[in-house]
Amino acid sequence: MRHKSFLTLFLMLALALSLSIGSKSFAGGDHMTDGSFSKASDLRLALNSLLREHVFLAAAATDAALGERNAEFQAAAGSLDANSVDLSKAVGSVYGLDAEKAFLPLWRKHIGFFVDYTVGVAANDKAKQEKAVADLVQYTKDFGAFIHSASPSHPTNVVAELVKTHVLTLKAVVDAQAAKNWAKADSEIRTAAGHMQMIADPLAQAIVNQFPNKFAQR
Template structure:
């Protein structure tokens, strides 16, 4: 059985990533654009908000949330596939990358990448919530409901290709396997080795059933054994992350990221088989399609890692001073360093350091905001939002300079407003559910 590893980015991907964060959350993706499900709430910006460019207008960064922290985190993350598609299209054209970034097959791969990665992060968040508040708590039920929305979206994607009957079959199988993971999580927390083994045995049976399912719906293009092997790796990596969460190990965050990283290759395999079986246009494995999928995974991961870090601060004794938060922040910072490396590969070492400082500073402002709202310090919360508003202008000027004017500063600042609004809204909802409601 081969080990799935996160795909390494090419030089073209590195160049694209250098500009990626300036465009995050430019708007919600649509089914037509990305094949992914739309965000759960509409975020329409008022004229005075869209006019706020380089700071000074607080309406441009006022938090937007629903009160459901898990749904809000997913809303923030779901802006990313559309951004990835836009970036991939622009850089594919500029750098003459072979393939078609907007083909049906490329869209399918990007969709499967986003949904499968999201499944891992939402599952991890649900388990962490269950361990914190109880597997019978309202908070766990809310986390599980958001995870189930991801399951429905996956089933919709499969059903759009294989038909309604196969959609229902897949949904039943997928929900069943999530139930086995919940059984495993409960047993792991209780130290019930027999229960863990029973859950793993059920998950092993699922991998075989799912393998047979995909072989059938793909007309043999996806051999059952290959799919089962890939899913076995999913089971082993996610169960390892659950073990770390149950033990309260600081390694849990890196383990969860590893589990999420493994599904990218699986998404590529599934997309390839289904694209061939349905005679889709394009090749999901060409360089342009790969660029789009890579950007989708990296951007979405940034949002979920940020959410996990705040969740950890709110649910761990010691908050931002705890060992657990330090570990979660280190995993998030690894993403920041990778992005700075990408900037440096495009603009040079000096600009790499400038980006690294800017991006770390902006993450610090989000931490300041999270601490302030949890302690009821409205003045500090407003100050953090003001700093984030100012950051938009600084980041805009930075990206305009390194792109030679291809990314106007005001457009960058406007795009970052949605990122601040949705992530701050998720922080507000986390605070209400996990701090004020505790």
């Protein structure tokens, strides 16, 4: 079991690395003639990297929680929170300290709801699971409103739908982990991680459009 856990983590890291390299290739359109990346592509890469990392770490945490491997869960949860802090700093670097301070508890909130869902699944507590899903759906509207406030070109409902897909893809990971269907779990992790590009890319583009001077080519 322990061996499988390490193997899963290794595969996740390898996948993250390959996705990151893939993103860099994808960002080739932003290359300058001297081979350096533009600030805009740096931003897109950073957001893609952080959001995918969020999925991998969340999946590692839920897997450990369902397997009742407490030390492993604590480690994954700690890294997941460090990722949240990094995301909030990325938000702060664009929108300022107030936005950074507001973003972090909002982002942590959905992680808390996922913990609730995972605990509900582990205990086979349907009511707890349903409450957590309802909280997560409600949360998608909050997150949509936050992004809309920061970048008005992003309609609240569009962002909410994107985050809802994030919630559903990660829920599918937890369900597969709980069913010990490892092939499906890994496949769902790939789907969930891949979907984060749907959030990161348009968000990065909107930020660049909103602050053209800040992201002018080097």
